[in-house]
Amino acid sequence: MLRYELSEADLGGVRFGISPLCELGLSLRAIRDPSQYPLQLPWLRRTEEARARLDLDGLLALVDDRLWTPDFLNPRPASPLTRIDDEFAALEQIPAEQFHGDLIRVHGAVPSIYSGPVGPAIRRMVRILREFWDSCFEPHWLRMRTILEADIVYRGRQIAQGGLFTMLNDLSGAVEFDGHVISVRLKNPASRTEKTDGLGLTLVPTMFTRRASAPVNHGDPPMLMYPARGQGAMWETERITNPAAIVAVLGEVRTSLLTALSAPASSTELGLRFGVTTSAVNQHLRVLRDAGLVTSTRYGRSVLYFRSELGAALLLGPVG
Known part of the structure; x- marks a missing residue:
C-alpha cells in the first residue's frame, strides 16, 4: 500500500500529464506477460513482426518478473503535451548513479547487458528504445494519445461537476481518497507513506496499467499512473x-x-x-x-x- 499525504497546497496542485516514454516503458509489461494485458493483445499481434527485429534482450532487461520497470522510464511529465524526443534527450543525460540505482531497485543488480561503462550502456539503451518507439509505437501513437487526452478531458469534467474527491475515487478500484490521503493498492506488499510537501500530484493516464502504478523509489515527486478509459475500443x-x-x-x-x-x-x-x-x-x-x-x-x-x-x-x- 502506498499512501500520499496531501497538503492543501497539494490539493490545488493536482495536474495531469502524458508521457510517451512512460507508455513505452510500461508496455514492456505486456511483452513480458501478455496474459495480464488482454486489451493490448491486438497491439502485441500487430507489432509482433517488428518486435522480432529488435534487441529484445536489451528491452526485457528493463522489466522484471514482477513487471516492475526502472523509474527513469517513468518520468514525471510537466504537461499533456510532452514529446518523446524531449524525453529521450533527458534520458541520455541521466546520472550514472540514477541509471544503476534504478536498475538495482528493480532487479537487485545491474543486468549484464547494461553493465560496464555507463555512457555506452545508456546510449545503447536509448538506441534500443528509439527503435522500439519507431517500429511499434509511432504508427499507433496518434490514436493512443487521443485516448489519453480524451481521458484527461473526462477527468476535468468530473472535477467541474463533482469535485476533486469524485474524480480521484473514480480513477481505479485500487485508488481511494479520503479528502487528505490517497491510498494506492500496489502489487508491492511493502507499505509506505509519503508526504508530498507541496510538490503537488501528477496523474498520468496510461494504456499499460491494469489498476494503478507509482514510482518505485521512495521520495520521488508524487505521481500516479492509472488506466485510461476507452482502451477497449482502441483496436476495433x-x-x-x-x-x-x-x-x-x-x-x-x-x-x-x-x-x-x-x-x-x-x-x-x-x-x-x-x-x-x-x-x-x-x-x-x-x-x-x-x-x-x-x-x-x-x-x-x-x-x-x-x-x-x-x-x-x-x-x-x-x-x-
Whole structure:
C-alpha cells in the first residue's frame, strides 16, 4: 500500500500529464506477460513482426518478473503535451548513479547487458528504445494519445461537476481518497507513506496499467499512473445499433457518431473506431455541431468533440 499525504497546497496542485516514454516503458509489461494485458493483445499481434527485429534482450532487461520497470522510464511529465524526443534527450543525460540505482531497485543488480561503462550502456539503451518507439509505437501513437487526452478531458469534467474527491475515487478500484490521503493498492506488499510537501500530484493516464502504478523509489515527486478509459475500443472498428427513428433523420453514420460521443473523442479517433476517413468524420461532425447536437473544445493539438445536452436528449427519446 502506498499512501500520499496531501497538503492543501497539494490539493490545488493536482495536474495531469502524458508521457510517451512512460507508455513505452510500461508496455514492456505486456511483452513480458501478455496474459495480464488482454486489451493490448491486438497491439502485441500487430507489432509482433517488428518486435522480432529488435534487441529484445536489451528491452526485457528493463522489466522484471514482477513487471516492475526502472523509474527513469517513468518520468514525471510537466504537461499533456510532452514529446518523446524531449524525453529521450533527458534520458541520455541521466546520472550514472540514477541509471544503476534504478536498475538495482528493480532487479537487485545491474543486468549484464547494461553493465560496464555507463555512457555506452545508456546510449545503447536509448538506441534500443528509439527503435522500439519507431517500429511499434509511432504508427499507433496518434490514436493512443487521443485516448489519453480524451481521458484527461473526462477527468476535468468530473472535477467541474463533482469535485476533486469524485474524480480521484473514480480513477481505479485500487485508488481511494479520503479528502487528505490517497491510498494506492500496489502489487508491492511493502507499505509506505509519503508526504508530498507541496510538490503537488501528477496523474498520468496510461494504456499499460491494469489498476494503478507509482514510482518505485521512495521520495520521488508524487505521481500516479492509472488506466485510461476507452482502451477497449482502441483496436476495433466500432459498430453501434442505433434507434431507427433517429437514423431516419440523421443517417446511420451521424447517429453512430452521436451515440459514441458520450465521452470526448477527436475526429481522428472516431475515424479509426468506425473505419472511415478523418475528413469524412469531420464533415459529419460539422453538421452535428451546426445543429447543436455536439460541442467541441481544443485540447493541446487536438479538437475533442462530445455530445451536447440537446444531443443527449435526442438519443434519450420522448419522455412519458
